[in-house]
Amino acid sequence: MTEQVIVNGIYSGVQYALIALGLTLIFALMNVLNFAHGQMYVLGAFVTYYVYGVLGLPFWLALVATALTLGIVGVLFEKFLFRPVLRRSSREESSMLLAAGTALLLESLILIVFGEKHRGVPSVVSGVIKIGDAYLPMGRLLVIVLSAILIGGFILFMQYTKPGRALRALAQDREAAQLQGVDVGTYSMIGFAMGAMLAGMAGAMLVAISGVNSGLGTWISIKAFIMVMIGGAGVVSGAIVGGLILGMIESIGYQMLPGGETYLFIFIGLIIFLAIRPHGLMGKPWG
Amino acid sequence: MMKTTTSKLAVLGIALVVVLVILPLIFSGKLYYMGVLTTAMALSIAAAGVWLTFYIGRINIGQGAFALIGGYACAILIMKAEMSFWIAMPLAGVFSAIIGVLIGYPILRLRGVYFAMITLSLTETARLSAQSLSSLTGGAKGIINIPLPGALEIFGFTLIPDFSTIDSHLAFYYLAAVLLIATYAAMYRLVNSRIGWLFRSLQQNEDLASSIGVNIAMLRVIAFAISSFLAGIGGAFFVAVQQSVYPNTFQVQDSVYFMLYCFLGGLGYVFGPIVGTFVLFLSFEGLQGLNEYQPLVYSVLMIALMLWLPNGLLSLGEGRRDKAARSAASAKDANVADSDAKAKG
Numbered sequence: 001m002t003e004q005v006i007v008n009g010i011y012s013g014v015q016y017a018l019i020a021l022g023l024t025l026i027f028a029l030m031n032v033l034n035f036a037h038g039q040m041y042v043l044g045a046f047v048t049y050y051v052y053g054v055l056g057l058p059f060w061l062a063l064v065a066t067a068l069t070l071g072i073v074g075v076l077f078e079k080f081l082f083r084p085v086l087r088r089s090s091r092e093e094s095s096m097l098l099a100a101g102t103a104l105l106l107e108s109l110i111l112i113v114f115g116e117k118h119r120g121v122p123s124v125v126s127g128v129i130k131i132g133d134a135y136l137p138m139g140r141l142l143v144i145v146l147s148a149i150l151i152g153g154f155i156l157f158m159q160y161t162k163p164g165r166a167l168r169a170l171a172q173d174r175e176a177a178q179l180q181g182v183d184v185g186t187y188s189m190i191g192f193a194m195g196a197m198l199a200g201m202a203g204a205m206l207v208a209i210s211g212v213n214s215g216l217g218t219w220i221s222i223k224a225f226i227m228v229m230i231g232g233a234g235v236v237s238g239a240i241v242g243g244l245i246l247g248m249i250e251s252i253g254y255q256m257l258p259g260g261e262t263y264l265f266i267f268i269g270l271i272i273f274l275a276i277r278p279h280g281l282m283g284k285p286w287g
Numbered sequence: 288m289m290k291t292t293t294s295k296l297a298v299l300g301i302a303l304v305v306v307l308v309i310l311p312l313i314f315s316g317k318l319y320y321m322g323v324l325t326t327a328m329a330l331s332i333a334a335a336g337v338w339l340t341f342y343i344g345r346i347n348i349g350q351g352a353f354a355l356i357g358g359y360a361c362a363i364l365i366m367k368a369e370m371s372f373w374i375a376m377p378l379a380g381v382f383s384a385i386i387g388v389l390i391g392y393p394i395l396r397l398r399g400v401y402f403a404m405i406t407l408s409l410t411e412t413a414r415l416s417a418q419s420l421s422s423l424t425g426g427a428k429g430i431i432n433i434p435l436p437g438a439l440e441i442f443g444f445t446l447i448p449d450f451s452t453i454d455s456h457l458a459f460y461y462l463a464a465v466l467l468i469a470t471y472a473a474m475y476r477l478v479n480s481r482i483g484w485l486f487r488s489l490q491q492n493e494d495l496a497s498s499i500g501v502n503i504a505m506l507r508v509i510a511f512a513i514s515s516f517l518a519g520i521g522g523a524f525f526v527a528v529q530q531s532v533y534p535n536t537f538q539v540q541d542s543v544y545f546m547l548y549c550f551l552g553g554l555g556y557v558f559g560p561i562v563g564t565f566v567l568f569l570s571f572e573g574l575q576g577l578n579e580y581q582p583l584v585y586s587v588l589m590i591a592l593m594l595w596l597p598n599g600l601l602s603l604g605e606g607r608r609d610k611a612a613r614s615a616a617s618a619k620d621a622n623v624a625d626s627d628a629k630a631k632g
Contacts, residue, residue, distance in 0.1 A: 081593075097547065101592075104589065
């Protein structure tokens with residue numbers, strides 16, 4: 001029983017960490033709260049549904065197609081929407097409403113293009129393994145492994161490559177990074193695209209487990225916000241810790257409270273937590 | 288000075304005549320349009336609250352939650368406690384305000400994106416609570432068949448007749464109009480009072496305001512309580528018109544729309560939310576057959592607004608020279624804000 005809860009918690013937690021990572025990256029680079037993050041996740045899931053489920057191409061190809069699509073969406077959003085607005089006004093309200101607008105736009109486009117039906121695809125791998133008393137389907141194990149690889153790859157990229165260093169410099173101090181010769185425009189675009197890709201990859205992996213529908217986005221965004229609030233906005237370690245914590249709490253909650261009360265309690269707990277630590281576990285004060 | 292006061296009064300007078308006499312005369316037979324106008328008015332009331340939280344420098348995406356709380360409070364008081372609508376509606380507003388104080392006190396310490404994120408989650412939490420507390424709220428089935436407002440009598444004298452005995456659409460229209468006028472008169476008074484100045488000081492620099500002795504924690508909670516009260520009243524009224532309430536009556540999208548109404552009208556203007564709500568809501572109703580594309584049209588509009596008209600519709604009315612001065616000032620503001628951000632980072 002307990003083992004099953006832990007396994008479920010890790011399974012959701014790793015995925016969640018992947019979602020929160022993208023959100024926090026965009027926030028750290030541009031000080032923009034990407035409301036459309038959940039919708040990007042849903043878009044990623046639908047791309048995989050089409051490439052893998054409908055066209056019948058291999059799963060890895062679907063993942064590549066998802067990453068490309070979301071990368072393009074990220075570049076377009078940054079270049080044509082956020083950059084002009086941020087250039088003119090540094091008020092948080094402006095980028096916030098713009099972000100909310102992009103979320104609504106993406107959601108309605110997804111609804112128009114893909115319809116409101118719940119879609120699933122055949123599972124990628126079959127079989128179940130047993131860990132202690134807990135059962136873990138191979139499909140879920142694949143999600144855990146792929147997510148861990150992506151998160152690890154992301155951290156290595158940020159720490160040890162030149163573009164990764166430029167992105168970190170940008171997150172730390174935009175102006176100083178520019179003075180050191182970092183091409184701020186290009187790297188903002190790369191960062192936004194990477195954030196969007198991470199969201200899309202999480203969605204692509206989920207569609208093979210529990211399917212997707214066009215109304216899922218807002219709920220995913222809210223979960224991502226909760227994770228970022230737990231861990232602290234704009235910090236990579238915070239996003240990972242926040243994701244794992246939420247996954248674990250959710251798994252325990254669903255075990256103990258079969259009704260819909262879990263998130264009610266999570267939310268009340270979150271308010272109390274934020275009253276004590278307004279900037280999360282690892283965040284800097286006021287981002 | 289005298290002249291501006293007279294012209295302001297004239298505008299006010301014309302607006303009142305249009306709202307109270309001309310619009311009802313034009314649309315009295317057309318139930319659909321009466322309903323649309325009434326809904327727009329109810330939404331403007333809740334939007335005024337969002338505007339006030341913007342005014343103290345917080346981005347409130349939780350108005351849907353408080354409207355839902357008010358709506359449920361009103362419905363439960365009428366159906367379970369068998370109260371009259373005329374008592375239930377103000378109580379619903381007060382109840383929302385109390386919840387607003389309880390939640391607001393801890394979360395108003397948060398700023399910027401943190402406050403926006405938590406209020407957004409609040410909207411979803413309210414919906415989930417309504418769904419799971421089914422003994423009180425009826426769960427996903429909601430509360431239906433709420434009776435129309437009864438007669439309001441004081442000492443045997445009928446102040447307002449029973450809505451079921453008269454044209455209820457017209458009655459709701461007038462009720463909404465009275466509430467709307469009262470709300471915005473109060474808002475106008477509030478913003479132009481001492482407390483309005485204090486609110487503005489919060490928007491500009493909380494730390495500075497605090498250091499010269501302004502009780503910022505108290506003021507923030509007051510503003511948020513007023514905002515929640517207005518959401519509660521708006522929600523209760525909306526539920527009374529619909530005669531039903533469901534967990535989905537107000538959801539995240541509505542919270543975002545409230546924000547959009549404020550922006551469209553212009554955050555710098557008290558009457559911005561009314562203008563924003565009416566322009567958006569009515570122009571939309573004009574485009575018949577586009578209903579299923581409402582979110583698409585709204586979102587494109589939102590993005591276009593941020594790209595080309597960031598100060599809202601009311602900023603169009605200002606003179607050219609005025610506008611130039613304003614943009615110069617805001618450019619300066621932006622620079623200051625930029626260097627602030629740098630100093631913090």
